Amino acid sequence: MYLNYFGLSDNPFSIAPNPDYLYMSPRHKEALAHLTFGLRESGGFVMLTGEVGTGKTTVSRKLLQQLPDNTQVAMILNPTLSALELLATVCDELGIAYSGPQASLKYFTDLILGKLAANHQAGINTVLMVDEAQHLLPEVLEQLRLLTNLETNREKLLKVVLIGQPELQQLLKRNELRQLAQRITARYHLLPLTSLEVKAYIAHRLSVAHGDVSIFSQSTLKAVHQITGGIPRVINLLCDRALTLSFTKQHAVVKKPIFFAAAEQILGEDVVRQRLHSQRKWHLIGVFLLAIGCGYGLGSLYV
Known part of the structure; x- marks a missing residue:
């Protein structure tokens, strides 16, 4: 709707996990480096966690682009499966033919181990990537661990990438999963973007779509971090709506009131009001502490 109006070649704030739009903040670079390093190690598991919308799936897509050509990847996007269903899905992903009537944990496990040895x-190299892994049942995770038992003297024949929300960290602290937890060779928790990174993030996505960050006023860019908390998915949703509202009103620049209106439409008035109030509270606390520090410093001059 607004692409031609703002001179954009593509929607810069789509929430689809397009690696081309991945903004490599220092945290995202670290996350990608940890995953890449972990897959090169001899262990069976690497793990990436983060809050909803921080860019975990997009990082994983970037990782897939960087894997060597001699890599076969099995993707599990819906982990709410039983152990038997998960093994059947792994067979599907790896192109392993099987007979339904013979289905059993041992039957599927033997087929998968045979495929790993053949690969x-x-x-x-064989990589299994599990998204939304916090939904995996403990017995399913244990079944994954058993799949990584096949190894040479130097490395595991199956590498597993677990991607999930912070609940995954708590899940792996369970006593019955301690063996799996010990096999994680690399783990990283992806945090939201800082205020400066939010500005760079918006500028990056606009530049990929052949646009310019000047579409957003400076005060609006500050407000984006204030309202979104640095969560990329929320940034995308609100910026997309703000561009739509600006186009509707025929504004050449996205101004702060328009952005607040977009935020209220997406998040609700109560949420926006709460986040603005929270930011003001911390600002006042900061001013208060600064005043105390200045007062203490000036007072010490007269002692």
């Missing part, structure tokens, strides 16, 4: 003989 290794052919010089093919």
Whole structure:
């Protein structure tokens, strides 16, 4: 709707996990480096966690782009499965033929282990990536651990990438999963963007779509971090709506009142009011502490 009006070649704030739009903040670079390092190590598991909308799935897509050509990847996007269903899904992803009537944990496990051995003989690395892994049942996680038991003297024949929300960290602290937790060779928790990173994030996405960050006023850019808390998915939703409202009103620049109106439409008036109040409270606390510090420093001059 607003692309031609603002001179954009594409929607810069789509919430689809497009690696082309991935803004590599220092945190995202660290996350990608940890995953890449972990997959090169001899262990069976690497883990990426973060709050909803921080960019975990987009980082994983970038990781897939960087994997060597001799890598076969199995993707599990819906982990709310039983152990038997998960093994059947892994077979589907790896192109393993199986007979439904013979379905059992041992039957599927033997087929998968045979495929892993064949891939290794052919010089093919095998990676299993599980998104929304916080929904995995403990017995399913244990089944994944058993799949990584097949190994050479130097490495595991299956590498597993677990991607999930912070609840995944708590899940792996359970006593019955301690063996799996010990096999995680790399883990990273992705935090929201800082205020400066939010500005760079918006500028990056606009530049990929052949636009310019000047579409947003400076006061609006500050407000984006204030309202979104630095969560990329929320930034995308609100910026997209703000551009739509600005186009509707024929404004050449997205101004702060328009952005607040967009935020109220998406998040609700109560949420926006609460976040503005919270920011003002911390600002006043900061001013108060600064005043105390200045007073103490000036007072010490007269002692």
